Amino acid sequence: MARRALITGITGQDGSYLAEHLLEEGYEVWGLARGQANPRVSRMRKLLADVRVVRGICWTRGR
16 A cells, blocks of 8 residues: 655745645645635646645634
């Protein structure tokens, strides 16, 4: 069974580099992308076709 990774902020510079590295290491990579109209998602999908993208927001309420 392949190792899996979920990367929050996958459309950013660090997230996309990490996704590329993990794919090279044999991981199944999932990415969390914020917003429905994020133009970076389509660009990232062209570069990293094997990444599965989930749209959503990670946040906490209050303190």
